[in-house]
Amino acid sequence: MKRIYGYIITFVVVMLLTLPAFSQNAFDAIRIVQGEMGFGSRALGMGGAYTGLSNDYSAIYWNPAGLADLKRTEFFGEISHLNFNNTATFASQVTEGDQNYTRIRSLGFAFPLPTVRGSFVLAFGYNRVKDFDQNMLFSGFNTRSNGLTFTINDQDYLFDKDVYQSEEISDEGGLNQWSLGAGIALSPNFTAGVTAMVWSGDNEYNFTFFQEDRNNLYNQFPADFQSYLLTRNLNVDYRAVGLKLGGMFHISNGMKIGAAVGLPTTFTVNEKFVESDLLVFDDGTEDPFEYPAGEFEYKVKTPLHFDGGASFSNELITLSAAFRYRDWSQTKFKVGDKFLADPDYVALLDENRLIRRNYEATLEYHLGGEIFLEGAKMKLRGGYALLPSPLKNASNDFDRKFLTGGISFLIDQYVTLDVAYLRGSWKRETEDEFTPGGTLEDISVNKFLIGLTYHY
Numbered sequence: 001m002k003r004i005y006g007y008i009i010t011f012v013v014v015m016l017l018t019l020p021a022f023s024q025n026a027f028d029a030i031r032i033v034q035g036e037m038g039f040g041s042r043a044l045g046m047g048g049a050y051t052g053l054s055n056d057y058s059a060i061y062w063n064p065a066g067l068a069d070l071k072r073t074e075f076f077g078e079i080s081h082l083n084f085n086n087t088a089t090f091a092s093q094v095t096e097g098d099q100n101y102t103r104i105r106s107l108g109f110a111f112p113l114p115t116v117r118g119s120f121v122l123a124f125g126y127n128r129v130k131d132f133d134q135n136m137l138f139s140g141f142n143t144r145s146n147g148l149t150f151t152i153n154d155q156d157y158l159f160d161k162d163v164y165q166s167e168e169i170s171d172e173g174g175l176n177q178w179s180l181g182a183g184i185a186l187s188p189n190f191t192a193g194v195t196a197m198v199w200s201g202d203n204e205y206n207f208t209f210f211q212e213d214r215n216n217l218y219n220q221f222p223a224d225f226q227s228y229l230l231t232r233n234l235n236v237d238y239r240a241v242g243l244k245l246g247g248m249f250h251i252s253n254g255m256k257i258g259a260a261v262g263l264p265t266t267f268t269v270n271e272k273f274v275e276s277d278l279l280v281f282d283d284g285t286e287d288p289f290e291y292p293a294g295e296f297e298y299k300v301k302t303p304l305h306f307d308g309g310a311s312f313s314n315e316l317i318t319l320s321a322a323f324r325y326r327d328w329s330q331t332k333f334k335v336g337d338k339f340l341a342d343p344d345y346v347a348l349l350d351e352n353r354l355i356r357r358n359y360e361a362t363l364e365y366h367l368g369g370e371i372f373l374e375g376a377k378m379k380l381r382g383g384y385a386l387l388p389s390p391l392k393n394a395s396n397d398f399d400r401k402f403l404t405g406g407i408s409f410l411i412d413q414y415v416t417l418d419v420a421y422l423r424g425s426w427k428r429e430t431e432d433e434f435t436p437g438g439t440l441e442d443i444s445v446n447k448f449l450i451g452l453t454y455h456y
Contacts, residue, residue, distance in 0.1 A: 024271075024296075024347075025351050025354075026351050026354045026358065028300075029300045029302075029331050029332070029333060030328060030331055030355070030359060030390060032175070032238065032267055032269075032300055032302060033130060033175070033302050034328075035130065035131075035400060036130040036175070037129070037131070037422075038050075038058075038061050038127075038129050039058060039105050039127045039129060039449075040058030040078070040451065041078060041406060041408075041420040041450065042056065042058070042370075042406065042420070042451070043058050043062060044383075044404060044420045044449060045405060045407075045418070045421070046318075046320055046369065046370060046381050046382070047366045047382075047383020047384050047385045047402065047404045048322065048366040048383070048385050048402075048404075049309060049311075049320040049366035049385075050063070050309070050320065050322060050366075051063045051258045051259065051260055051307040051308060051322040051324075052248070052256050052257050052258035052308070052309030052322060053318070053320045053322075054069075054258065055069040055070065056070065056074060056076070056110075057070075057074050057076040057108050057109065057110045057125065058076070058127075059181070059183065059246075060108065060125065060179050061127055061195070063259075063260040063307065063309075064123075064181045064183055064195040064244060064245070065183055065193035065246035065248035065258060066183060066191070066246070066258065067121040067181055067182065067183025067193050068118075068119045068120070068183035068184055068191035068193065068248070069119075069183070070112055070119075071112065071119075072456055073109070073110070073112065073455060073456055074109060074110045074111070074453060074454070075109045075453070075455070076107070076108050076109065076110075076125070076453050076454075077106065077107050077108075077451065078104075078107075078449060078450065079102065079104055079449070079450055080102070080103050080105045080448065080450075081100065081103075081448045081449075082101045082103075082131065082447045083100050083445065083446040083447075084098060084100075084133060084134050084135060084443070084445050085097075085098040085443070085446075086134070086135055086136050086137070086443050087441070087442040088136055088137065088138035088439050088440070088441050088442075089138075089441075090138040090139065090140045090165075090167075090435065090437070090438075090439045090440075091140030091141055091142050091143075091165075091437065092140065093140035095137050095138045095139055095140075097135055097136065097137035099133070099134075099135040099170070101172065103128055103174070104128070105128050105449060106127045107126050108123060108127065108179075109125060110122065110123035110124075110181075111123075118184070118185035118186070118188075119185045120183075120184045120185075121183045121184075122180075122181070122182050123180070123181040123182070123183075124179065124181070125178075126176060126179075127176065127177045127179060128175070128177075129174075129175055130174055130201070131173075132171050132201075133173070133174065134171045135168075135170050136167070136168070136430075137166075137167070137169075138166065138167055138439050139164070139165065139166035140166075141162075141163070141164050141165075141214075142211075142436070142437065143161055143162055144161055144436040144437050145160040145161040146160050146161070146434050146435065147160055147433070148160045148434070150225070157222075157223035157225075158223075159211075159213070159225040162215065162217055163213055163214070164211065164212045165212075167207075167210075167432075167434070167435060167439075168206075168207075168208045169205075169207050169208075170205075170206045171203065171204070171206075172204045173202045173203035173204055174202075174203075175199060175238060176199070176200050176201055177198070177242075179195050179197040180196050181194065181196075188250075189249060189250045189251070190247065190248070190249050190250070191247070191248045191250075192245075192246065192247050193245070193246045193247075194243070194245050194246070195244045195246075196241070196242075196243055197242045197243070198242075199238060199240035199241065199242060199265065199267065200238065200239060201238035202235070202236065202237055203234075203235070203236040203238070204234075204235055204236075205232075206232070206233050206234075207231065207234075208229070208230070208231050208232075209228075209230045209231075210227065210228070210229050210230075211228050211434070212226065213225055213226055213227065219282060224281050224283070225279065225280075225281060226280045226281055226282050228277065228279050228280070229278040230276075231275070231277070232273065232274075233273065233274050233275075234272070235271070235272045236270065236272075237269070238267050238268070239268045240266060240267040240268065242262065242263065242265040243262075244260055245260065245261055246258065246259065246260035246261075247259055254313045254314050255311070255312050256310065256312075257309070257310045257311075258307075258308070258309050258311075259306070259308045259309075260306075260307040260308075261305070261306050261307070262305045262306075262307075263304050264301055264302065264304045264330075265301070265302050266299055266301045266302075266334060267299065267300045267301075268297065268298075269297065269298055270295070270296075270297045271295065271297070272293070272294070272295045273293065273295075273296075274293045274294075275291040276288065276289065276291060277289055298333060298334075298348060299333065299334040300331065300332070300333055300334070301331065301332050301333075301334050302331055303326055303327050303328065304326075305325065305326040306325045307323070307324050308322065310322075315372065316371065317370065317372070318369065319368075319369050319370075320366075320368045321365070321366065322365070323363055323365045324366075325363050326390075327360070327361035328355075328359040328361065329359045329361065331355050331359065332355065333348035333349065335348055358392055359391060359392065360392045362387075362388040362390050364385070364386055364387045365386055366383065366384070366385045366386075367383055367384045367385075368381065368382065368383030368384075369381065369382055369383070377409070377410040378409050378410070379407065379408040380406075380407055381405060381407065381420070382405050382406075383402075383404040383405075384401075384404070385400075385401070385402040386399060386400070386401055386402075387399065387401075387402075388400075397426070397427040398426055398427055398428060398429075399426060400424055400425075400426045401425055401426065402424040403422075403423045403424075404421065404422045405421050406419060406420035407419050414454055415453070416453045417450070417452055418449075418450070419448070419450055419451075421446070421448055422445070422446070422447040423446055424447070425443065426443055427440065428440075428441040
């Protein structure tokens with residue numbers, strides 16, 4: 001064995017970015033609500049074009065003014081199934097990976113209260129409005145240096161390029177809302193509503209990096225490296241309270257227009273993380289290391305969003321369109337005065353400058369339609385949604401595009417079954433300190449939703 005001479009082996013990882021292993025950055029702040037899709041099989045089957053149409057329990061999310069249109073008590077439940085497919089290209093090698101996730105999407109009820117005139121409707125429930133669920137897997141032979149350096153007996157040795165590398169990332173979790181909403185008819189043609197929500201969420205992030213000297217280039221003792229394995233695990237909890245206000249104007253001949261505003265929300269984010277690695281030499285000697293577990297808490301303020309929409313309905317068809325405006329550059333880390341001397345929190349203020357510099361306002365839009373087949377007692381739905389990338393000067397390929405469809409069955413006079421399907425696709429470029437050159441990801445998602453409504 002080469003190490004019988006009593007070498008004391010320690011090592012230090014020198015990263016391309018001189019930041020802590022789990023440093024928070026602009027992306028961490030933006031991703032909290034980026035890609036928020038909401039819930040509701042009918043709404044999502046119509047591409048999310050529901051701001052100017054909402055007239056069921058899901059109005060508690062889309063536009064609470066729509067709750068006032070409910071005439072009967074309604075109980076609602078929904079589940080979703082997501083297939084996430086990621087085709088990653090790294091160092092000219094293509095790797096495909098997919099994962100499935102099944103979730104309870106919503107449980108809630110809405111009930112009209114007796115009124116002398118008009119209507120007053122209350123609603124309460126649990127709703128999952130954002131998924132973190134995703135995965136990535138790639139591998140390839142990288143000729144570029146990642147700066148990986150190990151210190152052995154006070155001497156630095158590179159193990160940084162011309163190596164086989166692989167990375168696997170899994171992300172699971174989502175954001176939920178416990179919501180209390182109310183809708184009221186203020187006049188024969190105008191309704192207003194408000195939803196107060198408590199946000200809760202979790203995210204389990206697992207990262208594995210591996211590199212190997214397959215060509216035996218690193219063969220000089222004591223730096224005769226064979227492989228290096230790094231694992232990181234991060235558990236994140238999100239907490240916040242929020243408020244949404246809405247209005248709906250009923251125009252004659254089946255026309256409605258609606259608007260809603262979600263006020264700025266401040267999330268408290270708590271991260272708990274662990275990290276370990278393993279360095280292996282040519283003779284089989286292993287040098288494992290377990291880093292101390294850590295915990296970090298910070299706050300992120302997400303900007304308000306404004307929703308608008310219009311719809312037309314008659315006995316046979318429904319047509320709807322909606323949009324959402326949000327200025328992502330107004331996202332910011334919040335740092336209290338007592339933390340201004342802490343370098344970890346001061347670094348968050350630097351990230352705020354990057355957010356203002358690199359992100360911009362977006363206008364997403366949603367289109368949908370519905371046809372009623374009276375003889376079959378069913379409705380057919382379809383829609384389209386475009387969620388632009390918040391990055392400045394980003395290619396259109398990075399915009400999230402969704403085609404949607406759905407079908408509704410009236411099982412009896414009390415029960416309705418709704419099924420929706422969403423097909424989404426977009427591209428993404430990622431790069432970390434271990435894999436210079438970056439990875440191009442081709443992402444596609446297939447989501448199914450099944451909702452059951454009981455009303456009486």
